[in-house]
Structures are given as C-alpha cells and as structure tokens.
Amino acid sequence: MTAVGSGTPSRTVPVAGERLPGAWRLGLARGAMELKLFFRQREQVVFTFAFPIVFLFLFASIFGDDMENTGSTASQYYVASMIAAGIMSTSFQSLGVSIAIERDEHVLRRLRGTPMPPAAYFLGKIWLVLVTGVLETAALLVFGTTLYDVDLPSDITGWLTFGWLFLLGITSCALLGIAISSVPKSGRSATSVVVLPFLVLQFISGVYILIDTVPNWMLTIGSFFPLKWLCQGLRGVFLPQAAASLEPAGSWEYGRAALVLGAWCVGGLVLCLLTFRWKNRKEG
Amino acid sequence: MTQNAAVRVRGLRKRYGGVAAVDGVDLDIARGEVFGILGPNGAGKSTTVEILQGYRTRDGGEVAVLGEDPAAGGREWQAKVGIVWQDGGAAQELTVAETVRHFARYYPRPRDAEEVIALVGLEEKAGSRTKALSGGQRRRLDVALGVIGGPELLLLDEPTTGFDPVARRQFWELIRSLAEEGTTIILTTHYLEEAEALTDRLAVISAGRVVAEGAADTLAGRARARATVRWTEPDGTRRTEETDTPTRTVAELAARFGGGEVPELRVTRPTLEDVYLRLIGERDGQGVAS
Numbered sequence: 001m002t003a004v005g006s007g008t009p010s011r012t013v014p015v016a017g018e019r020l021p022g023a024w025r026l027g028l029a030r031g032a033m034e035l036k037l038f039f040r041q042r043e044q045v046v047f048t049f050a051f052p053i054v055f056l057f058l059f060a061s062i063f064g065d066d067m068e069n070t071g072s073t074a075s076q077y078y079v080a081s082m083i084a085a086g087i088m089s090t091s092f093q094s095l096g097v098s099i100a101i102e103r104d105e106h107v108l109r110r111l112r113g114t115p116m117p118p119a120a121y122f123l124g125k126i127w128l129v130l131v132t133g134v135l136e137t138a139a140l141l142v143f144g145t146t147l148y149d150v151d152l153p154s155d156i157t158g159w160l161t162f163g164w165l166f167l168l169g170i171t172s173c174a175l176l177g178i179a180i181s182s183v184p185k186s187g188r189s190a191t192s193v194v195v196l197p198f199l200v201l202q203f204i205s206g207v208y209i210l211i212d213t214v215p216n217w218m219l220t221i222g223s224f225f226p227l228k229w230l231c232q233g234l235r236g237v238f239l240p241q242a243a244a245s246l247e248p249a250g251s252w253e254y255g256r257a258a259l260v261l262g263a264w265c266v267g268g269l270v271l272c273l274l275t276f277r278w279k280n281r282k283e284g
Numbered sequence: 285m286t287q288n289a290a291v292r293v294r295g296l297r298k299r300y301g302g303v304a305a306v307d308g309v310d311l312d313i314a315r316g317e318v319f320g321i322l323g324p325n326g327a328g329k330s331t332t333v334e335i336l337q338g339y340r341t342r343d344g345g346e347v348a349v350l351g352e353d354p355a356a357g358g359r360e361w362q363a364k365v366g367i368v369w370q371d372g373g374a375a376q377e378l379t380v381a382e383t384v385r386h387f388a389r390y391y392p393r394p395r396d397a398e399e400v401i402a403l404v405g406l407e408e409k410a411g412s413r414t415k416a417l418s419g420g421q422r423r424r425l426d427v428a429l430g431v432i433g434g435p436e437l438l439l440l441d442e443p444t445t446g447f448d449p450v451a452r453r454q455f456w457e458l459i460r461s462l463a464e465e466g467t468t469i470i471l472t473t474h475y476l477e478e479a480e481a482l483t484d485r486l487a488v489i490s491a492g493r494v495v496a497e498g499a500a501d502t503l504a505g506r507a508r509a510r511a512t513v514r515w516t517e518p519d520g521t522r523r524t525e526e527t528d529t530p531t532r533t534v535a536e537l538a539a540r541f542g543g544g545e546v547p548e549l550r551v552t553r554p555t556l557e558d559v560y561l562r563l564i565g566e567r568d569g570q571g572v573a574s
Contacts, residue, residue, distance in 0.1 A: 019392060020360065029386065033375075033378070033382075033386055036378070037375055037377050037378065106369065106373035109339065110373035110429070113365075113369070114387065115359040115391060
C-alpha cells in the first residue's frame with residue numbers, strides 16, 4: 001500500500017500539552033449533565049421527592065401517638081425513617097433503575113466507544129446521588145421540623161454523626177444500586193427488580209413498622225443490610241435519648257452501624273467491580 | 285505498510301454458541317480509503333465491525349486498527365476511532381447542541397461543536413431536544429457524535445437503514461465531505477447502490493467469509509464480464525444478444541440499419557447487484573444467478 005493520506009489533517013496533529021481530559025473534570029461535567037437530565041424529567045423529580053414526603057405524611061398522620069417512655073411521638077420516629085428511606089431511594093433505587101435502562105438503551109455502549117474514562121461515569125452518578133440525596137433529606141427535615149417538632153441536632157457531635165451516617169448510608173446504597181442494575185434483563189423490568197427488594201427491606205428494617213413491632217427474625221434478616229442501621233442511627237440523631245429504649249439493644253449502637261455500613265461500602269464496591277457490565281446480556 | 289494501513293485483519297474468527305459468525309476474514313484497508321462491507325443479514329458484517337470498534341472480543345485471528353489491537357485499545361486509541369452507532373444511546377432530554385458539546389469534552393482534540401452540527405445539517409435543530417428529532421435527524425446526531433473527536437477512522441454500521449431516498453443522498457454527501465477531509469471510513473450496508481456510490485473499495489462477506497473484494501465497478505470480474513446488447517427489429521421483435529465483443533455487435537447493427545438509429549439499443553454489463561447475488565448465491569449453493 002502506498003502513501004495514501006500520508007499527512008494527517010492538521011486538526012488531529014497532537015500539540016504538546018493537549019492531553020486526554022481527566023476523570024475528575026469529566027466526572028464533574030457528567031454530574032452537571034446528569035442533574036440537568038434529572039430535573040428535566042418532571043415525573044422523576046416528583047416521584048423521587050414527593051414519595052417519601054407523602055409517605056411521611058400518611059404514616060405520621062395515622063400513627064402519630066406518643067410512644068410510651070420515649071419522650072417522643074411516632075411522627076418523629078417516621079421522620080427519621082423516611083430520611084433513611086429517602087437516602088436509599090435517591091441512591092439504590094434511582095441508580096439501580098437508571099443504569100439498567102441506560103444499559104438497555106445503549107447509552108453505556110456509546111460511552112464505552114469514547115475515550116471517556118469509566119470512573120467519570122461513576123463520579124457523575126455520585127454527584128447526582130449526592131445532590132438529590134441532600135435535597136431529599138433537606139425537604140424531609142423542613143417538613144419534619146415544622147409539622148412534627150423534630151429537633152435538629154443541638155451540638156456539633158450530633159451533626160457529625162448525621163454526616164457520617166448520611167455519607168456511609170448513601171455510598172453503600174449507591175454501590176448496591178449499581179450492582180443490582182446488572183440483574184434486570186431489560187430496562188423495562190428494572191423497576192420491579194429494584195423496587196421489590198427495597199420495599200421488603202423497608203418493612204423488615206423498621207421504616208414503615210415501629211422497630212419494637214417487627215418480628216425478631218425479620219429484624220435479624222434486616223440487620224444484614226444497610227437500611228436497618230441507617231434508620232437506627234438517624235433515630236439516634238433526631239429522637240431524644242430516652243427513645244433508645246425502643247431499640248432491641250436498648251441503645252443506638254453507632255459502632256455497629258458504622259461497621260455494617262462501612263462493610264457494605266467495601267462489599268458493594270467489590271460487587272460492582274465483579275458484576276458491572278457495559279453491555280446488556282443479549283450482547284454477551 | 286503498517287504506517288499507512290488503517291486496518292489490517294488476518295484470519296478473524298468469532299463464534300456465537302456453536303455457530304461461526306466470522307470464519308476467517310482478512311482485510312486490508314488503507315488510510316484515507318472509503319471501504320464498504322457488504323453482505324446479507326447475518327453474514328458477519330456487524331460482528332466484524334464491532335470487533336474493529338473494540339466492542340466485541342474475537343475468538344481468533346489478528347486485528348490491528350490504526351496500528352493497535354482494538355481489544356487492548358486505550359483512551360488515546362479510542363480518541364482516534366469514531367463510531368457511529370446504529371441505534372439510540374443519546375439522552376432524550378438534552379438538546380442537540382448540549383449533547384454534541386458534552387461529547388466534545390471527552391476528547392483531547394475535539395472539533396468545534398457548532399461546526400460539526402453544521403456539517404451534519406442540524407443547525408436548525410441545535411436547540412431541539414433529542415426526543416423531538418426524526419429518525420433521520422437522530423442518525424445525523426449519531427454521526428455528529430462519531431466525528432466530534434476528530435477521528436482518523438470512522439466506523440459506521442448500516443448508517444442509512446430506514447432512511448428515505450432524500451435523506452440517504454444527503455447522508456452520502458456528508459460521508460463524501462468527511463472522506464475529503466482525509467478521514468478513513470468503513471461502513472457496512474446492504475444497499476448495493478450505496479456501496480457503489482460511496483466506496484473506493486468493498487468486500488462482500490457471506491457466511492462469515494470474504495467472498496470478493498475490490499472496487500465496485502470491477503468487483504469479481506464485473507468489468508470483463510459478457511455484455512448484453514438489446515434492440516428492437518423494425519417488425520417490433522425484441523432481440524437480446526450476449527457477447528464478449530459488444531462494440532462489434534453494435535457496429536454490425538449500425539451497418540444493418542443503414543447508419544440510422546437502432547431502435548431501443550442498449551448495451552449493459554452486469555450490475556453490482558447481479559455480481560453480488562451471484563457471489564452470495566454461490567456461497568449458499570442456491571445458484572441465485574443464472
């Protein structure tokens with residue numbers, strides 16, 4: 001073969017200093033784009049933010065009584081519960097469903113064919129989850145403090161506890177969401193595959209049902225997963241100390257909560273690395 | 285040789301289950317060429333292209349695209365290879381301009397987003413969301429995303445499937461303008477007309493093998509094949525004669541008609557379609573061509 005097109009066009013001649021854009025910068029760009037997409041889908045916004053607030057309103061109105069010897073009401077219990085469920089919804093449910101759909105609709109395949117580093121995709125998802133998770137939590141807190149007299153933490157220790165619970169909770173649930181996105185065979189079945197385990201976990205982790213009412217064997221199963229510990233920790237942050245008497249252990253067990261949530265962060269990451277696929281199953 | 289080869293493939297093999305989809309394909313494609321891969325559905329065209337893209341793994345053979353193995357192609361390599369996907373994958377809620385600008389960020393030396401939007405003829409739709417585009421417009425957006433990084437090689441898998449004739453002609457113009465800029469272009473198609481109009485060379489793939497390779501007008505001895513001369517006698521009888529020497533036949537006819545017009549005179553060589561049907565018919569053992 002002779003010299004066909006021996007000179008590459010000038011626009012593709014590499015110039016010193018022109019490097020591949022870094023994962024961090026692209027992650028920010030992807031995060032901005034993900035948020036733009038999220039807020040342009042009205043139904044998704046309403047579903048994500050209104051769902052926990054509507055549930056909080058329902059549960060807090062139906063079971064609003066004082067809880068004996070706790071110095072708090074069931075309404076306040078549900079504020080902590082719904083914040084935990086909201087965190088899991090914006091991370092686990094949102095990622096589990098959206099990544100499955102993106103895989104099915106070949107969004108992932110298209111990205112794989114560009115020089116975008118894979119890390120940028122996940123960083124973008126992290127930004128999306130963090131921003132929506134913070135907004136969701138803030139909305140529930142505003143609702144909870146005005147309607148149900150929930151007290152915000154009064155000292156820095158309380159806020160720090162809230163901070164690490166939020167971060168470990170949202171990280172572990174986000175990683176589990178990424179992992180479960182590989183389970184559905186198509187984008188269409190994604191919602192049911194992701195929502196069912198989430199619903200079950202909410203029942204057995206004391207989100208909808210008071211923790212002292214959930215049968216022990218259910219709680220035992222629930223305690224293998226992050227949601228139970230996130231709920232429990234957040235009750236510690238937002239309920240009076242006396243309410244710890246509701247807990248099976250009689251205390252908030254922050255140490256164990258940190259341990260289980262931290263273990264799920266590591267385990268979830270390993271699971272993601274082992275199972276994440278850019279193609280759907282048909283394409284092997 | 286390797287410096288100027290855009291693609292070099294030797295003995296490429298890929299099996300799905302027990303079935304060989306690609307069964308020993310060899311290809312040499314030079315830089316700057318527009319190369320077509322033709323074949324019936326299921327012949328292995330898409331699989332071959334997907335292996336060149338680095339999207340699919342192979343079971344055997346050697347593949348070098350721009351001097352690198354696509355299976356090991358890093359980000360630098362991916363930045364040089366543009367892919368035009370056959371379906372979807374662009375966010376519905378982003379506008380054309382937002383999508384193209386966003387993809388430009390992934391590349392070290394992207395082309396100007398506005399220029400690329402104009403190149404694919406979507407200026408008027410730049411502010412429209414992807415979900416509002418027609419099928420043809422969406423395909424142009426796919427092309428825009430394929431070329432935004434300023435690729436040295438562009439891979440297109442059946443780019444005009446589902447296009448109306450006008451959209452197809454416009455698309456051809458787009459491909460020609462990219463080729464003029466020096467981009468190597470590899471496309472699969474099952475439209476023979478398209479292959480003839482666009483490609484410098486083409487390969488016909490049937491049952492996972494290359495059964496013919498060459499320029500469209502000389503493919504498989506097409507230019508040397510027997511010509512058919514057709515005319516109508518003064519009494520209205522239509523006549524057909526197959527010959528290796530059509531010029532002599534026409535000269536004899538001219539003499540016979542006393543230098544006047546020979547009614548309905550036509551001289552034809554086999555069309556690309558004739559050649560193609562014979563090629564894939566031979567492989568299938570069905571003898572499509574007579």
